[in-house]
Amino acid sequence: MRAPYGLNILDNCLTCPTREEHLFCNLPPAAVQKLNEIRSTAVYPKSAMLFIEGQQPRGVFVLCTGKAKLSTSSAGGRTVITKISEAGDVLGLSATISNRPYEVTAEMIEPGQANFITRDALLHFLREHGEVALRVAEQLSRNYYAAYEGIRTLGLTNSPSERFAKLLLGWSNTSGNGDPLQVKLTLTHEEIAEMIGTTRETVSRLFSQFRRKQLVQLKGATLIIRNKAALEKIVNP
Amino acid sequence: MRAPYGLNILDNCLTCPTREEHLFCNLPPAAVQKLNEIRSTAVYPKSAMLFIEGQQPRGVFVLCTGKAKLSTSSAGGRTVITKISEAGDVLGLSATISNRPYEVTAEMIEPGQANFITRDALLHFLREHGEVALRVAEQLSRNYYAAYEGIRTLGLTNSPSERFAKLLLGWSNTSGNGDPLQVKLTLTHEEIAEMIGTTRETVSRLFSQFRRKQLVQLKGATLIIRNKAALEKIVNP
DNA sequence: GGCTTTTCGTGATCCTGATCACGGTGCGAT
DNA sequence: ATCGCACCGTGATCAGGATCACGAAAAGCC
Numbered sequence: 001m002r003a004p005y006g007l008n009i010l011d012n013c014l015t016c017p018t019r020e021e022h023l024f025c026n027l028p029p030a031a032v033q034k035l036n037e038i039r040s041t042a043v044y045p046k047s048a049m050l051f052i053e054g055q056q057p058r059g060v061f062v063l064c065t066g067k068a069k070l071s072t073s074s075a076g077g078r079t080v081i082t083k084i085s086e087a088g089d090v091l092g093l094s095a096t097i098s099n100r101p102y103e104v105t106a107e108m109i110e111p112g113q114a115n116f117i118t119r120d121a122l123l124h125f126l127r128e129h130g131e132v133a134l135r136v137a138e139q140l141s142r143n144y145y146a147a148y149e150g151i152r153t154l155g156l157t158n159s160p161s162e163r164f165a166k167l168l169l170g171w172s173n174t175s176g177n178g179d180p181l182q183v184k185l186t187l188t189h190e191e192i193a194e195m196i197g198t199t200r201e202t203v204s205r206l207f208s209q210f211r212r213k214q215l216v217q218l219k220g221a222t223l224i225i226r227n228k229a230a231l232e233k234i235v236n237p
Numbered sequence: 238m239r240a241p242y243g244l245n246i247l248d249n250c251l252t253c254p255t256r257e258e259h260l261f262c263n264l265p266p267a268a269v270q271k272l273n274e275i276r277s278t279a280v281y282p283k284s285a286m287l288f289i290e291g292q293q294p295r296g297v298f299v300l301c302t303g304k305a306k307l308s309t310s311s312a313g314g315r316t317v318i319t320k321i322s323e324a325g326d327v328l329g330l331s332a333t334i335s336n337r338p339y340e341v342t343a344e345m346i347e348p349g350q351a352n353f354i355t356r357d358a359l360l361h362f363l364r365e366h367g368e369v370a371l372r373v374a375e376q377l378s379r380n381y382y383a384a385y386e387g388i389r390t391l392g393l394t395n396s397p398s399e400r401f402a403k404l405l406l407g408w409s410n411t412s413g414n415g416d417p418l419q420v421k422l423t424l425t426h427e428e429i430a431e432m433i434g435t436t437r438e439t440v441s442r443l444f445s446q447f448r449r450k451q452l453v454q455l456k457g458a459t460l461i462i463r464n465k466a467a468l469e470k471i472v473n474p
Numbered sequence: 475g476g477c478t479t480t481t482c483g484t485g486a487t488c489c490t491g492a493t494c495a496c497g498g499t500g501c502g503a504t
Numbered sequence: 505a506t507c508g509c510a511c512c513g514t515g516a517t518c519a520g521g522a523t524c525a526c527g528a529a530a531a532g533c534c
Contacts, residue, residue, distance in 0.1 A: 072389055075473050080392035082385075098378035103385045130367045133374065140377040141335035147384035148319075148340045152309055154391040155317035155434045158522090160491070188511065197392045199492060204513055236312050395492090397521075425481065436522060441483055 009043065010064050010113060012036060024062055024090060024132075031129050038125060039115040050091060050106040050114060057095040057102055059118040063087055066112015067186070070104040071194065081194040082150055084109070084187075094140055096122060110186065154197055157235075163196035164206045165234040168216065172225050181225040246280065247301050247350060249273060261299055261327060268366050275362060276352040287328060287343040287351065294332040294339055296355040300324055303349010304423070307341040308431065318431045319387055321346070321424075331377055333359060347423065391434055394472075400433035401443045402471040405453065409462050418462040 010016050013036040014029070024035060039062070044050070050061050053072055065087055073079040082104060085091060095102045096119050117125075126133045153163055172181045187195075189203040196203075210216045215231055217224040225231065247253050250273040251266070261272060276299070281287070287298050290309055302324055310316045319341060322328060332339045333356050354362075363370045390400055409418045424432070426440040433440075447453045452468055454461040462468065 072385065072393070074389070074393040076393075078393045080388065082388060094378040094381045098375050098382070100378070100382065103382055126371070130370070133367070133370050134363070137370065137374045137377055138335050140374055140381060141331040141337070144331045144377060144381045144384060145335070145337065145340055147381060147388060148309065150388050151317060151319060151384060151391060152311065154388060156309070156311040156313075156315045158434065189513095190511080197395065200512085201493080201514080202491060205491090208513075426483095427481080437482085438484080438523080439521065442521090445483075 008065075009041070011041070013039070013115070016064065027132065027135075031132060034125060034129070035117070038121040039117050041113060041115045043111070043113045044108045045111050046108055048108045048111075050108070051102045053103065053105045054101045057092060057099060057119055059116055060093050060096045060122060061091040061106070062115040062117070063089045063091060064113040064115060066108055066114075067110040068106050068112075068114075069109050069191065070106050072104050079194045080154075080197060081191060083146065087112075090139065093136065094143060097136065097140070109191075160196060160198040160202050161206055161209075162235055162237075163198070164192075164203070164210075165231045167192070167196055168210075168223070168225065169228070169231055169235065171223075172228065181228065183223045183225070185221050185223050245302075246278070248278070250276070250352070253301065264369065264372075268369060271362060271366070272354070275358040276354050278350060278352045280348070280350045281345045282348050283345055285345045285348075287345070288339045290340065290342045291338045294329060294336060294356055296353055297330050297333045297359060298328040298343070299352040299354070300326050300328060301350040301352060303345055303351075304347040305343050305349075306346050306428065307343050309341050316431045317391075317434060318428060320383065324349075327376065330373065331380060334373065334377070346428075397433060397435040397439050398443055398446075399472055399474075400435070401429075401440070401447075402468045404429070404433055405447075405460070405462065406465070406468055406472065408460075409465065418465065420460045420462070422458050422460050 013032050027035070041064070044066070050068060051058070063085055068085045068089075068091065069081050070083045070085060070091070071079050071081045085106070091106050091114075092102055094100075099119070126136065153166055157163055157166070168183075171183045175183055189207075190200045193200045193203045207216075207218070211218060213227075213230070215225075215227045217226050250269050264272070278301075281303070287305060288295070300322055305322045305326075305328065306318050307320045307322060307328070308316050308318045322343070328343050328351075329339055331337075336356070363373065390403055394400055394403070405420075408420045412420055426444075427437045430437045430440045444453075444455070448455060450464075450467070452462075452464045454463050
C-alpha cells in the first residue's frame with residue numbers, strides 16, 4: 001500500500017511493526033482492536049501542523065511514522081522546542097484529557113502517518129477500559145518528567161555550551177550508533193537553538209568551537225562524537 | 238486540638254474546611270471516608286523535608302496547612318524552585334503513580350500539617366475507585382501545564398527583569414488583595430532568585446529598580462503593586 | 475539585651491552571548 | 505543552467521548580568 005510522499009501506509013494497528021513498544025499500542029488485543037476501530041488515520045507532509053498551541057483540543061494523535069516537533073511560542077516571536085516526537089508517541093494527550101487548549105504546537109519535521117482519536121471517543125474508550133486509564137496516568141507522569149528535565153536544563157544551566165553539550169549527549173544515547181558514536185542530524189541550527197534556548201549564531205559558533213576542540217566531527221549530515229568524556233565534563237564541570 | 242508550632246491539627250478529612258476545593262478532598266463522601274482511613278497525618282516545622290529529589294517514592298502528601306517549596310538542584314549546587322505549594326496540593330503524585338524517583342525536593346517553608354498516603358494504599362484505592370483515577374489523570378495534566386508554564390518563562394524570556402515582573406504579576410493575581418494590590422512576601426531574595434533563574438543580587442537590584450520606577454512599594458513584608466500596567470508592559474514588550 | 479546568623483543593598487569588574495550585518499553554500503524549482 | 509530561498513559561518517559591537525566583595529540591617533536565640 002502506497003501513500004503520498006513515498007510512504008507506506010500502516011492500515012491496521014494490530015499488525016503495526018512498532019506495536020509492542022508504546023502506549024496505546026502495547027495493549028490487550030481486544031483494546032487495540034477497539035482502538036483500531038475508533039481511530040482515523042492520515043499522512044502528513046513535512047511542516048504540516050497537527051495542532052496549534054491554544055486551540056481547543058479535538059483529540060489525540062498517535063504518531064506511527066515520521067517525526068514531529070513540539071514547540072511553544074511567545075508573543076514576542078520567540079520559540080522553544082520542547083520535544084522531538086517519534087513513532088509511537090501520543091501527542092496532545094494532556095490537553096485532551098483535561099480539556100484545556102493544546103499547550104504546544106505539533107509540526108511534522110519528517111513526513112509521516114498519524115492516527116487521530118477524537119476526544120469523545122477517547123474518553124469513552126478510557127471509561128470502558130479502566131486499565132488503560134492508569135496507563136494514561138503513567139504516560140502523563142512520564143511527560144511530566146520530561147517537562148521537568150526541560151526545566152532543569154533551561155533553569156539550572158544558563159550557559160548555552162553546557163546545554164548544547166547536554167543535547168549532543170542526549171542524542172548519542174538515544175539515536176547513537178556504533179563507536180565512534182554517530183548521530184544523524186535532522187534539525188537546522190535554528191531549531192537546535194530553539195531547543196536549548198539560544199540563537200542560531202551561537203549554535204553555529206558552538207559547532208565550530210566543538211569541532212576545533214576535536215569534541216565532534218561533521219561528515220555531511222552525520223555528527224560523530226569524538227570525545228564523549230569531554231562533553232560530559234562540560235555538562236558537569 | 239493543639240499541635241506543636243502553634244498549629245491546629247485537622248484530624249478528619251470529612252470536616253476539613255478546605256475540603257471543597259481540591260483533589261482528594263472534593264470527592265464523594267464514601268471515597269473521602271476511605272481516604273480518611275488510609276492516610277496518616279503529621280505536623281512539620283519550617284524547613285522540614287517531606288521528600289527529597291531522587292528518593293524512591295514512598296507515597297503522596299496532601300498539604301492541609303502551611304506552605305512547601307518544590308525545588309530541584311544540579312550537581313553544581315544550583316537550584317530552581319518550581320512551585321510553592323499551598324493547602325490542598327498533592328505532592329509527589331507523579332513520582333508515586335509512575336514509581337520513579339521523586340523529581341523534586343519538597344521542603345516546608347511555613348510550618349503546617351500534611352497527610353501521607355502510601356503508594357500501595359493509593360494504588361489500591363485508585364483501583365477500587367475508578368472515577369478518582371481519571372481525576373488523578375486530570376491533576377497530572379494540570380501539573381504538566383504548570384511545568385510547561387515554567388519552561389516558557391525560563392525559555393522564552395531570558396531577561397531576569399521580565400521574569401521578575403511576571404512573577405510579581407502572578408502573585409498579585411493569586412494572593413493579591415484590594416486596590417492597590419497588596420501581596421505578603423514570604424520568600425527570601427535568594428528563593429525568589431531560584432524561582433526566576435537568576436542571582437540574589439539581581440533580585441535585590443530589581444526590587445530597588447522597580448521601587449525607583451514607582452512600579453512597586455515595600456512596606457515591611459508587604460509588597461504593594463503600584464503600577465500593574467507598567468509591569469505587564471515589561472512582560473509583553 | 476546582647477549575641478550569632480541570616481538576609482539584604484550596592485559598588486566595581488568582567489565576560490558571555492544577543493544582536494546586527496554580510497557573504498557564502500547548497501538545493502530545489504522552472 | 506540559473507534563479508531563488510533557506511540555511512550556514514563568522515566578524516564587530518554592546519549591554520546586561522554573573523561574580524566578587526563588603527558592610528548594614530534584620531531576625532532568631534540564649
